[in-house]
Amino acid sequence: xxxxxxxxxxxxxxxxxxxxxxxxxxxxxxxxxxxxxxxxxxxxxxxxxxxxxxxxxxxxxxxxxxxxxxxxxxxxxxxxxxxxxxxxxxxxxxxxxxxxxxxxxxxxxxx
Amino acid sequence: xxxxxxxxxxxxxxxxxxxxxxxxxxxxxxxxxxxxxxxxxxxxxxxxxxxxxxxxxxxxxxxxxxxxxxxxxxxxxxxxxxxxxxxxxxxxxxxxxxxxxxxxxxxxxxxxx
Numbered sequence: 001x002x003x004x005x006x007x008x009x010x011x012x013x014x015x016x017x018x019x020x021x022x023x024x025x026x027x028x029x030x031x032x033x034x035x036x037x038x039x040x041x042x043x044x045x046x047x048x049x050x051x052x053x054x055x056x057x058x059x060x061x062x063x064x065x066x067x068x069x070x071x072x073x074x075x076x077x078x079x080x081x082x083x084x085x086x087x088x089x090x091x092x093x094x095x096x097x098x099x100x101x102x103x104x105x106x107x108x109x110x111x
Numbered sequence: 112x113x114x115x116x117x118x119x120x121x122x123x124x125x126x127x128x129x130x131x132x133x134x135x136x137x138x139x140x141x142x143x144x145x146x147x148x149x150x151x152x153x154x155x156x157x158x159x160x161x162x163x164x165x166x167x168x169x170x171x172x173x174x175x176x177x178x179x180x181x182x183x184x185x186x187x188x189x190x191x192x193x194x195x196x197x198x199x200x201x202x203x204x205x206x207x208x209x210x211x212x213x214x215x216x217x218x219x220x221x222x223x224x
Binding site: 004006033040041042043045048056090092098099100101102103104105107 | 143145147152153154155156157160162201205211212214215216217
């Protein structure tokens with residue numbers, strides 16, 4: 001089973017809202033990732049968690065706040081977003097051998 | 112800096128024809144190579160990967176790719192495409208030390224009936 005689940009599938013929020021994206025995997029993977037993908041572009045890495053600790057933050061604005069409560073869960077907390085933050089947000093996980101498995105994504109629209 | 116070049120942004124092909132999507136990477140060290148497919152409004156699905164061993168790698172949906180170290184290439188091939196293969200295809204590379212994936216810009220495969 002190589003399934004990564006993400007909720008919600010779609011999210012519409014205003015610029016003053018606070019919302020969270022959730023990602024879950026039960027494959028025992030110890031690395032988890034958040035990506036942002038704009039239309040017709042490849043995914044852009046935002047954050048990497050390794051063994052539940054933040055190991056990479058690709059200079060992401062503080063209005064995006066990741067959290068890894070345990071080895072199976074990854075959250076992305078959103079606050080005061082801008083319309084240009086509208087995108088597909090992808091979660092991925094990987095075991096030690098580099099292969100990343102992606103979830104279906106959350107389509108975020110900021111009004 | 113490491114980079115991945117997908118030489119074609121769009122590839123139109125007739126149904127049941129063969130297709131090759133090209134991918135080149137810049138590196139002189141060991142690499143791990145991946146092809147992902149993304150259908151409209153979906154996440155990325157792993158098609159195949161090269162970590163070590165045989166240079167010809169077979170993946171899902173009848174796709175295969177060949178790792179060519181001397182040409183730093185990892186081209187994706189399918190002998191006969193179907194309408195359902197219409198999607199965006201991304202080549203990606205990572206390096207020893209658990210470095211993040213580096214993606215190419217993607218190739219849009221359009222299969223024409």
